[in-house]
Amino acid sequence: MSDDTSTAPPSVSPSVPTGVPGSLPAPRGRAATFGPSALLTPANGITTLRLLATPLMIVLIMVRGADWVNFVVWGALSLTDGIDGWVARRQGTTRSGAFLDPLADKVVVLGALFALVAKGIVWWLPVVIIAVREIYMSIYRSVVGRKGVSIPARTTAKAKTLLQSVAVALCLVPPLARQHSVLVVAIWAATILTVFTGGQYYLDGRKPVPPAHTHPMDPRDGD
Numbered sequence: 001m002s003d004d005t006s007t008a009p010p011s012v013s014p015s016v017p018t019g020v021p022g023s024l025p026a027p028r029g030r031a032a033t034f035g036p037s038a039l040l041t042p043a044n045g046i047t048t049l050r051l052l053a054t055p056l057m058i059v060l061i062m063v064r065g066a067d068w069v070n071f072v073v074w075g076a077l078s079l080t081d082g083i084d085g086w087v088a089r090r091q092g093t094t095r096s097g098a099f100l101d102p103l104a105d106k107v108v109v110l111g112a113l114f115a116l117v118a119k120g121i122v123w124w125l126p127v128v129i130i131a132v133r134e135i136y137m138s139i140y141r142s143v144v145g146r147k148g149v150s151i152p153a154r155t156t157a158k159a160k161t162l163l164q165s166v167a168v169a170l171c172l173v174p175p176l177a178r179q180h181s182v183l184v185v186a187i188w189a190a191t192i193l194t195v196f197t198g199g200q201y202y203l204d205g206r207k208p209v210p211p212a213h214t215h216p217m218d219p220r221d222g223d
Contacts, residue, residue, distance in 0.1 A: 033091040043088035047100045050080045054104075054111045061115035066177040074172055077108055078165045102223060105161060106134045112168045121171050122183060126191040130164070133198040137223050144205045151204045157223055160197045163190045197223075 033041075057077060060070050081104070088097050113127045141151055167186040176182055201223055 036092070036094050038092070038094045038096070041088070041094060041097065042091065043084045043097050044094065044100055046080050046084035046087065047097065047104045050077055050084070050104045051100075051107055053077060054108050057108070058111045058115045061112060061172070062118060065119050066121060066172050066174050068174060071169060071172040071174075074112065074165075074169055078169070081105060081108075102138070106138070109161075109164050109168065110134065113164075116168070116171050121177070122187050126187045129191050130194050133194050137198050137201055140202065140205060141223055149205060151201050151223075153223070154197065154200055156193070156200060157197045160190070160193045163193050166190075 054077075057070075057073060060073060064070055081101075084097075084101060088094070088101075110127075110131050113122065113130065116122045117124045117127050144151060167183075167190040170176055170186045171183055
């Protein structure tokens with residue numbers, strides 16, 4: 001999913017070059033293929049395909065429920081999240097990718113979760129909690145980002161996204177469809193970690209940061 005690797009408090013990111021807000025360099029020894037303002041990149045293309053495939057995923061869940069076809073489709077969608085990040089790091093991260101990638105993550109996961117609710121596979125309450133946290137945190141990071149304050153990505157947020165994907169995958173495995181207790185534990189574990197990371201980011205955004213130490217959010221840094 002997103003590239004959540006930093007655990008430091010809000011500070012200057014050493015990987016963000018001066019004068020190029022919101023960009024990260026290509027790996028050492030490799031020239032970036034695309035600049036930070038590029039739109040039509042392979043990474044963005046993969047992310048866009050993930051977004052476009054989400055309605056099909058929702059329909060499949062609504063029609064077929066928990067079955068192996070849906071499990072495989074969900075696994076493929078989840079893999080594209082890691083692939084677009086891998087491609088972006090090698091060809092040059094972009095501001096458009098920084099916007100599209102987290103958006104696709106949320107749309108895919110929330111779309112699948114609400115479809116599972118509609119099929120009666122999971123309870124609506126944890127899904128609503130996850131949705132509220134995701135929407136609120138996107139707005140919150142946008143607001144503080146406009147003030148020049150960066151909230152560095154956390155490893156726990158990467159774990160959160162992974163746990164959400166695993167919870168959805170478990171709900172789509174046919175043998176587990178009747179194992180209600182397993183699904184309850186999975187979805188609530190994802191919910192708790194989602195809320196916990198939201199609290200971490202909220203506190204990070206409230207920490208005073210000297211004006212000289214503020215900068216835009218790093219691309220594809222997830223929340």
